[in-house]
Amino acid sequence: GFPPQLPIFRCKPDYNDQNPSNPGTNCKFIINECLAENLNDCDKKAECIDTIDGYECKCKAPYKDEMPESPGRVCRCVI
Numbered sequence: 001g002f003p004p005q006l007p008i009f010r011c012k013p014d015y016n017d018q019n020p021s022n023p024g025t026n027c028k029f030i031i032n033e034c035l036a037e038n039l040n041d042c043d044k045k046a047e048c049i050d051t052i053d054g055y056e057c058k059c060k061a062p063y064k065d066e067m068p069e070s071p072g073r074v075c076r077c078v079i
Helices: none
Strands: 015-019 027-029 046-051 054-059 063-065 073-079
Touching: 054 063
Parallel strands: none
Antiparallel strands: 015 027, 046 054, 063 073
16 A cells, blocks of 8 residues: 555745744744834834844935944934
8 A cells, every 4th residue: 555645734825934844833924014113113214124034124325324233223314
């Protein structure tokens, strides 16, 4: 006979698989923190970029980072 077929697990849509080597065992809901101001701490003069496990902030030109260790949180105009 054939070996028994193991079930295949997958994360549902809108969920990210946190453990691809063992699919479907650790699914995390994907949140776009950039859609709501209360979910991110980007400066108003920064662009919020959604990532799989969070978000990034990037100052828009002509603004520059005041705190390069925390990009896009404090943006100042450079003249």
